[in-house]
Amino acid sequence: MTDANTPTPPPLPDRPAAEAARAGATPAGGEDTVGIAGVDDTGVPRLVGDLDDIGRGFLAALFDLTFTRFITRRLASVFYLVGLVAIGISFVAAFVGGIVSGIGALWWNPGGGIALIVSTIIVVPVLAFLAVVVLRFVIEAGVALVAIAENTERTAANTRR
Template identity: 75%
Template sequence: MSDAQTPTPPPVPEQPAADAAAQAQAAPATTPTGGQAGVDDTGVPRLLGEFDEIGKGFLSALFDITFTQFITRRLASVFYLVGLVAIGIGFIATFFSGIISGIGSLSWNVGGGIALIISTLIVVPVLAFLAIVVLRFVIEAGVALVAIAENTERTAQNTQRATTPPR
């Protein structure tokens, strides 16, 4: 093969990632947003600043008709707590209703009453557990989707900044 067809190797980093991480932790630099930039153990810069402002401007984000600000992360724990309370209330109501119905059925159908009590003791807790798992999956999916959107927006802004020629 000629030299023109030989691929060039990728550039070697100036320093190992562990050294970059130690150096960044020793003297953290500031980002344009005012937060501190760090470097994780892979050597990739990590931006801080926006996460510090999660509780600020909630009402302005709530009434943002352009949907440029997300409130899903701020409300995820509230939705999870409300969902857990609702599942708990449903569990208690269904559990005691099943037990009381089973006891009431014992007077006219002993086998049916015992079956209802045993099935209530097994099925209701399993369904409550599955409801909690599904609730957690749904909320995590929503939060992950918002995180992807925020990271995509940040990447687009950084790409725009990098491709825009200086004046």
């Protein structure tokens, strides 16, 4: 006796996974599948196209004058690394410059020199941290915008049938 609250099991596929893998990308109904390169031994279709081409054809995408392929996701980590290096160099330069200026100011204005050293020790690391946070936000926003555009393009392509 089954209880009304007992969930029913999901339906079984039309054919076993091994048979689907041997048959290729054509499903049991015989209809053509667009964007499916084949079926692995689990019976799950593999996608090809934009998702499969990540990391390939970078120069072709770079010089694509129609802007149909995006390179933002591929370059986001490079931009982040370059930004972190620039922030690091700026941090060291500002920190050392502030300390040296503070020490120099101690000779003619001891109170101002101490204030400059203390403010350098407090302000420069806080500004460097905020710069890293802003850099990360900007790069994530760019990547998210490109992801939205790619997903919208895929959705539009799948609804044109």
